Amino acid sequence: MLPTVATTRYVTPLREGGSLPGLVEADDLGTYVVKFRGAGQGRAVLVAEIVVGELARRLGLRVPELKLIDLDERIARYEPDEEVQDLLRASIGLNLAIDFLPRALGYDGVSFRVDPVEAGRVLWLDALVGNVDRSWRNPNLLVWHGELWLIDHGAALWFHHRWPSGPRDPRHFAETPYDASDHVLSPHLSSVPAAAAALAPLVTRELLHDVLSQVPDQWLPSPPDQATAEHLRGAYVEHLLARLAAAQSWLPVAA
Ligand SMILES: Nc1ncnc2c1ncn2[C@@H]1O[C@H](COP(=O)(O)OP(=O)(O)OP(=O)(O)O)[C@@H](O)[C@H]1O
Ligand SMILES: [Mg+2]
Structure with a gap:
């Protein structure tokens, strides 16, 4: 399995993404774009992200590092934006973290x-x-x-x-x-x-x-x-x- 980190802070939603991915800080001091399990697109798109992303990486193409990220219920509780809070509540547990490429x-x-x-x-x-x-x-x-760098493979497979x-x-x-x-x-x-x-x-x-x-x-x-x-x-x-x-x-x- 991919390595797992834990969420320490939800920073902000990435509004340009259809599935409302979020920018998140984790306990390894990394900053990640997180695709949430509770988004309307479902878990299958996360499977496609991993399979295609990891296949691409093994074929020598550049894909930001992928990890699993645990989301604690307390982080959802303190989120003021209602839409984001609903998404976080539906995503307690494992989600997909994509290494954030700053200023890409x-x-x-x-x-x-x-x-x-x-x-x-x-x-x-x-x-x-x-x-x-x-x-x-x-x-x-x-x-x-x-x-x-290649991102967003949820629509494949x-x-x-x-x-x-x-x-x-x-x-x-x-x-x-x-x-x-x-x-x-x-x-x-x-x-x-x-x-x-x-x-x-x-x-x-x-x-x-x-x-x-x-x-x-x-x-x-x-x-x-x-x-x-x-x-x-x-x-x-x-x-x-x-x-x-x-x-x-x-x-x-x-x-
Ligand atoms: N690893 C990353 N580093 C920096 N920016 C990123 C990264 N991943 C995503 N982004 C930014 O966030 C946007 C949305 O990400 P992504 O396309 O993966 O989400 P999505 O919800 O599947 O979006 P959509 O279905 O609308 O294309 C990207 O177009 C890009 O601008
Ligand atoms: Mg996209």
Whole structure:
């Protein structure tokens, strides 16, 4: 599992985030952007954040460090903003902490030149995990100390939202095409084949199991058949391996 820290202070909500993430201080003296378990989007988006973020990191892309963060009931009690207080009360216990990159700028496609090799790798990863949240309108890329950082992967791995009755046949996700036309890095589509050649061989069953082992058991979707956490982790691994094997169905190509 990811390392765990404890909340010492809720600083302020990040109003630009749809799920009302908050800026939080923790007992390791770190400052984090926290995505709360009690937000309307549910726990599945936190699973996607961990799986895609940790996969990206293992493939050499930059993702702010992820941790679990415990939220004590007393911190919720002293929050004056009612909307925030409701969110904190619904999130007592473990939440997701993302290392805060101070004064990072949002990528705008103009003031920062992306390395084409890196751009191709981000496009390939987003296509693999079905991430639709890297558009011009909402790039979810930060520029910090002259480098590109990836954030906000909650919308990826959409197949798990269909799991209230248990994991399904991985083929549907595996073969769903990826529309990169709206992707903020789409000018670099010609770099995708080289990215695929470099990264696909790294995504082994072992690596995916390591990534899934970072997710806390209680956040995994819990279907009525009482599938064990290991069974659910295995289902994520199978979905991703099946998608890798079906790359001809989804690999985005330059027009
Ligand atoms: N680690 C970080 N360091 C600095 N700023 C961050 C970090 N994570 C998020 N932000 C800022 O907070 C904003 C919201 O974060 P994020 O996109 O992850 O939240 P969200 O609720 O999923 O938002 P939305 O769904 O609206 O895109 C980002 O656009 C960025 O400006
Ligand atoms: Mg976002």
